[in-house]
Amino acid sequence: MACLMGLAVTLLVACQPIGAPPLSTPASVEEFIEGASGVGDPIFPLLGNGGYDVQHYTIDLSVDAARNEIAGATTIRSEAIHPLRSFHLDLAGLKVEEVTVNGAQASFERSGQELTIIPSSPLNAGALFTTFVTYAGTPTPIEDADLGFVAQGWNWRDGVIFVVSEPQGAMTWYPVNNHPIDKATYTLRITVEEPNVVAANGVLVEEIDHGDRRTFVWEMAQPMASYLTTVVIGDFVRVEETASTGVTIRHYFPPRYADQLTQAFANTDEMLTFYSDLLGTYPFDAYGAAVMPFPLSFALETQTLSIFGLDMATEGVNAHELAHQWFGNAVTLASWNQTWLNEGFATYLQRLWLEHKLGREFLETGMRRYYAMLSAMKTPAPGNVDARSLFSLSVYERGAWVLHALRLRIGDERFRQFLRTYFTRFKDGVASTEDFIAVANEVSEQDLTDFLQSWIYDENLPPIPEGTVSISSD
Numbered sequence: 001m002a003c004l005m006g007l008a009v010t011l012l013v014a015c016q017p018i019g020a021p022p023l024s025t026p027a028s029v030e031e032f033i034e035g036a037s038g039v040g041d042p043i044f045p046l047l048g049n050g051g052y053d054v055q056h057y058t059i060d061l062s063v064d065a066a067r068n069e070i071a072g073a074t075t076i077r078s079e080a081i082h083p084l085r086s087f088h089l090d091l092a093g094l095k096v097e098e099v100t101v102n103g104a105q106a107s108f109e110r111s112g113q114e115l116t117i118i119p120s121s122p123l124n125a126g127a128l129f130t131t132f133v134t135y136a137g138t139p140t141p142i143e144d145a146d147l148g149f150v151a152q153g154w155n156w157r158d159g160v161i162f163v164v165s166e167p168q169g170a171m172t173w174y175p176v177n178n179h180p181i182d183k184a185t186y187t188l189r190i191t192v193e194e195p196n197v198v199a200a201n202g203v204l205v206e207e208i209d210h211g212d213r214r215t216f217v218w219e220m221a222q223p224m225a226s227y228l229t230t231v232v233i234g235d236f237v238r239v240e241e242t243a244s245t246g247v248t249i250r251h252y253f254p255p256r257y258a259d260q261l262t263q264a265f266a267n268t269d270e271m272l273t274f275y276s277d278l279l280g281t282y283p284f285d286a287y288g289a290a291v292m293p294f295p296l297s298f299a300l301e302t303q304t305l306s307i308f309g310l311d312m313a314t315e316g317v318n319a320h321e322l323a324h325q326w327f328g329n330a331v332t333l334a335s336w337n338q339t340w341l342n343e344g345f346a347t348y349l350q351r352l353w354l355e356h357k358l359g360r361e362f363l364e365t366g367m368r369r370y371y372a373m374l375s376a377m378k379t380p381a382p383g384n385v386d387a388r389s390l391f392s393l394s395v396y397e398r399g400a401w402v403l404h405a406l407r408l409r410i411g412d413e414r415f416r417q418f419l420r421t422y423f424t425r426f427k428d429g430v431a432s433t434e435d436f437i438a439v440a441n442e443v444s445e446q447d448l449t450d451f452l453q454s455w456i457y458d459e460n461l462p463p464i465p466e467g468t469v470s471i472s473s474d
């Protein structure tokens, strides 16, 4: 869903700039191209692929949880953007057995994470086509020295399977156009042996009993970036929280911690109400936490079902991952050097929840403490990070300060209007720093470009703007 969302015209015509001459010549054989192996991400050149746009994934997995083996059949419905002789998917590890395109056997090659598919007949621009890939093996999560705190993708630990992929790991368990600019909807059909339970993104629409095995069908009806797909398999209880917003709140907890975690997450509904009032209606049908029975030192905002290490089940982290559902998930970063757009927003919104409960002075004092720390540490600018700084202090805390500085500069009322406008405009798609600045300029009716750029890109931390609040910074 990258290029054109929901318009009933062909991409070939609709993606032409307005005023360009119509493309009228039918593609001859020579015009078919080989789809690119990446979408040009500045940090991950091989993530995503060129030439087509995925609309829907149906991932059908049979999982032997005791041995960590999977047999998969993934069906991908896409639209060709260019006339294609071949195209790529991303898949790391596993053994591919068969590939068909529109039901006909296709040939394929593998090289690293690139799965190249050559359909038996080429695809015309604008054509809808279905790719079907069967595969099997034990998924291997990606260990990357730049992101040492996590093995990205499909993890197996103490009899539990959980998927945490940001940024690259989705390709460890299904073939995918693995870049946020190509969001799609998903159906996840996962079969496991009893008594395992499967939780995944979206809504549990069906549970099929086969005797000693069960299939859980999960439907993610709104567009989702691949790094936000998740599956959790193991011994979990589903705990529903009363919801006042019409959103289903369902958590998945290890049975022996269920009471304590039910308490810890009991105000999720109140948080959902707070963020919905502040930002606009919650963008998905359900929300909840899946808490692992062991510590992880991280949590991840997997869409509609955030994953938490047992050590991360706190109110602050809950607010952070919930806030990501608006910023990060519904509105997603356009490229991986702009993680501040995800993390700066979630960090600042987490503080706004605390401000809501504890007051403006609490927020201001906290923000100024971080400012002093960023200043003392000479923390670099968050706006264009490299692979090692994707989830650095700068991205979280200088990122949060970009928003606080904007708020001090334009006042609370305009700032709220900014958050709502930015969310509504880019929901279900991606946004860049440029988009962020453009909306700030528009809503404030001022040219804030230099001001915001200095907060986002300058090596030195800019001075705190004179705000409407006066609180001594010691």
Ligand code: TRP
Residues within 6 Å of the ligand: 150, 164, 165, 166, 167, 298, 299, 300, 301, 320, 321, 343, 391
């Ligand atoms: N986005 C996570 C957060 O809420 C941090 C993170 C990045 C992460 N990559 C991850 C967590 C991979 C788990 C796995 O701040």
Ligand code: ZN
Residues within 6 Å of the ligand: 320, 324, 342, 343, 346, 347
């Ligand atoms: Zn985050």
